[in-house]
Amino acid sequence: MTSVLKKRREIHGAIRDAAIREFARNGLAGTSTQAIAQTAGISKAQLHYYISSKEELYQDLLRDIVAQWKDIFFLSASHDDPALAIREYIDRKVRHALQYPDVSRFFAHEIARGAPEMTPHWKALKNAVEEANAVIRQWIDSGRIAPIDPLLFQMNMWAVTQHYAEYEAQARILMDQPGDAPLDADRIVAEATQLFLRRCGLIVDEDEKQ
Template sequence: MAKPRAAETRKRTRIQQEKEDRILDAALDVFSVHGFRGSTIDQIAKAAGMSKPNLLYYFRTKEAIHRLLIGRLLDTWLDPLREMSADGDPLSEICSYIRRKLEMARDYPREGRLFTNEILRGAPHIQEEMSDLKTLVDEKTAIMRRWMKDGRLAKCDPHHLIFSIWATTQHYADFDVQVRAVLGPAKSGEGRFEDAARYLEKLFLDGLKP
């Protein structure tokens, strides 16, 4: 994972850490709106309320900022799947996973758009991390296959089950404006995520009951 420039030669002070965090937060705003190619160091510096030379003291390039954000994000993004337990009830574990993914969409919309943009560009900055993703998914699909073999879960392709959960839950982050516009003022508040969770639980569980 990329490191801030100020961390290369010395231990960071509290003020340096605060500035790095401010830069990263501003960059997350800029990248999530404009994508990597459409974003500039000048835009990030302006969003952070810093001069360009000051920002470049902490990060040499736009790519260095982006790599650090993506590296941190991917680790966070995998946490909901890591929590799926082989010892739990299969349907309950899948319901919990759906809810955790929706909570990510609700609480981390900027990060969700950043991750989506990276994947759409061919994931150039997280090729090594993609192998970790595959390892984790293979581990969880093996668990699902055991559940199916034991008659505790309806037979299906577990990889495509996970893809379907990703697609339906991530929609609420990537297309939030569209979701709220279609639902209208009466249904577009925070309760939309609970409505989505109940619907997706029914959608998946009706098809997964053994």
């Protein structure tokens, strides 16, 4: 890789990170290209060399996030072990949310305002959810897990694992965790995993067996 190409990639990365940060805090309307450039550590003129508009950048980020989440998080049909699939999903999802909270907040901000910019991306998201629904239905039909609502199960897992990014300030207060210390990912993963495995009948308490 040439030094010029490396520099361009570095700037692209800085712009992406800066835009996610600014959009997560201020939304599309409240974010200026000047703010993005300043956060990225470049001039406004440099920024506009790499992007045509903040609206196009916003769409690019939504597209990238939906695609990335599909690849990383949605339950895979290759998982024949429901307990393993659920454990891995929750672990990846929680740790990603804690490591990249602005990504979650950016997406949540868009949804909270009615998702006016999501129209081009709903199909990809819904297709991924349907793929996971099909996997869960196979688990149910084969008796591997207890009967559940596949769609609501996914939505509930999403809500729980996203909570610690979208409501980080509240979580820190309630958990007595100072702002300069990472939240306890292991604790969060363990509790969420127990919650959803129990819902699927994959964990049974001793008193329930009797």
